[in-house]
Structures are given as structure tokens and as C-alpha cells.
Amino acid sequence: QQKVQQSPESLTVSEGAMASLNCTFSDRSSDNFRWYRQHSGKGLEVLVSIFSDGEKEEGSFTAHLNRASLHVFLHIREPQPSDSALYLCAVRGTGGYKVVFGSGTRLLVSP
């Protein structure tokens, strides 16, 4: 059964400094990865999707997938205080419907 873990649990960075979040998964055949964000009291919004090894950039968000090492990273370029939120990694198996989430990294961007 797919397991998804995120690290660190919480992260504080200064405004403008790169933030890097890590997600590990257990099923190497997975081919559908997304990063979502949840601001307090709000729903989840998708940030970036990636389906093959390498990098995918969406605005200030870059996902980096390495299935051999079972890692997918999220890098946030020049984060702003408004980027302070819970970041969730979501992994979906090949041909499946079930999306498994990690428990999230809480990011705080200080001015």
C-alpha cells in the first residue's frame, strides 16, 4: 500500500529565500504527482503537477521528481509571507483513482 511521507513537518524561511520541501513515496510505479497548498480555513489548491522524472515549473513553484530514489521535491522561489500555508504532496498510482496524501509541511515565511 502506498505510503507518502513529507519532511520537514514545519519550516521557517525568510522572505525571498528559497524554500525546499521533501516528499517520499513507496510505490516506484507511481506516475502522477502533485503539490497542493492549503491556507488556514481554505480548501486545497494545486500548485504543480509532474508525471515524469525531471523538473516542472509553475510560476514560483518547481517540482523535481526522481522515481528511482522515491522522492519528489517542491522548491519555492522567493517566497512571500502570503505563501505561508500547509503544503501537501499527493501521489497517485498507475491507472488508479486513489490519491494518497502526505501529512504536510507547514511553511512560515517571515518578513
Added chain:
Amino acid sequence: DTTVKQNPRYKLARVGKPVNLICSQTMNHDTMYWYQKKPNQAPKLLLFYYDKILNREADTFEKFQSSRPNNSFCSLYIGSAGLEYSAMYLCASSRDWGANTGQLYFGEGSKLTVL
């Protein structure tokens, strides 16, 4: 319009009482999901509808019911709420069931507090 709407946003319920949460989407998506989210835990899939077919997770099979009378609407029903049901309930929809590019569109959630 890519919004998923949930009602109520906040629900207070007594132990043993029923709870009904409502979700709607106007994107004509095939699939609608319900997730349970507790603080510091990953969102947990409870069930989903693909068209009119309901699929419930094995470990929550008997705790939650759902209905989908039409493509746009989906409800989550708890027959007898317990303290452990206190959580945020997130509804999501997706157009590409089974396809690699399926993306979940989430509502803002219904926060249930059971006393």
C-alpha cells in the same frame, strides 16, 4: 467556473446525532470524492463516486454513507456522530477518473465539531 462548493462551512453536532454535509460542482466532473482531514494528519480518502457508482474505503465502510442524485451534487452522511468524527471534511471532484492527468479540485471544507 472551477469552484467546488460545500455546505455548511461549520457544523456543530451532538454525540449520537446524524450529520449531513453537502457538496456541489458545476464542472461536469465524473468523479466526486470525500476526504477527512484532521490536524497534523494527511487527508484520508473516505469514499468516491465515479458517475453513479459509489466506492468506499474498507476501513471507513460502515461509518459513512453518501448519495449522488445527479452529476453536480454529492452528500456525506454520518448516521451517529462520535467524538472521533470531529475533523475537516473536504469534497473534491475530478474529470479524468483512471487517467494519469486527473487533478482534484477541492472545496473549502466543512469543519465538523462533535460535542
